[in-house]
Amino acid sequence: MRKKFGIDIDGTVTSPDTIVPYMNQDFGLSLTYSDIKEYDLSVHVDIPQAEFAKWWLDNEAKIYKASPLTKEVKNVLREWELIHDLYFISARSKHLLELTNEWFVKQDLxxxxxxxxxxxxxxxxxxxxxVDIFFEDKHDNAVAICEQCNIPVILFNTPYNQDPVPDGVVRVHSWSEAKAWVDKWLKENA
Structure with a gap:
């Protein structure tokens, strides 16, 4: 039976460490991906939050355009596209839709x-x-979607989402692990 998959983009389809080199370059930092323990990246820079927000707005298009895919995602999505509907739901601003569409086409996703x-x-x-299931990297999003929509949520493990998760939120370390869980879930819910 065809299912609708809700899928976040940044940190889920794109590599979750994408922004680290940009922050290091522009703020003179030497952060590593494992240093990012909070989703709010402004805590890593010694400037007012409003100034960091402006930096993000000035750089988001460039960063999104150059974002690399996370490992394994293309093969998994290509397999799923034939039997399920892939709905990408992102916190990106609406004005970035054309850039996002172009990125998907360029990545052949x-x-x-x-x-x-x-x-x-x-x-x-x-x-x-x-959507029947959701794929996310932001902890509070995963919990809220699971609890308020009563659907399973696959949470891609990152250094910034280590809080405990309730039943229904499944922590995975890769797209192949996500696929294995989803394949089992689909068989159990056929």
Whole structure:
């Protein structure tokens, strides 16, 4: 039976360490991916949060355009596109839709729909599109989607999402591990 998969983009489809070199270069830091223990990246720079927000707005398009894929994602999504609907739901701002579409085409990634909501609150979009499962890297998003939509959420393990997770949020370390869990879930819920 065809399912709708809700999939975050940044840190899930793209490599979660994408922004680290940009921060190191622009702020004179020497951060490593494992140093990023919080989702809020502004805690790593010694400038006001508003100034960091401006830096992000000035650089987000460049960073998104150059974001590398996370390992294994293309093969898994190519297999799933044939039997499921892939709905990418991202906190990116709506004005980045054309850039995002172009990035998907350049990366040769399959998709059925891309929704940029401009907010980290993805619950309404998950409900609107009636997704059956969600793939996420942000801890509080994963928990909220799981609890409010009553669907399983695959949480890709990162240094910044180490808080405990409730039943229904499944922590994985790779797309192949996610695929194995999803394959089992699909068989159990056929």
């Amino acid at each position: 399959p998709f059925h729909h891309i929704e940029l909501i401009g907010s980290h609150d993805k619950v309404n979009a998950a409900k609107q599109y009636e």
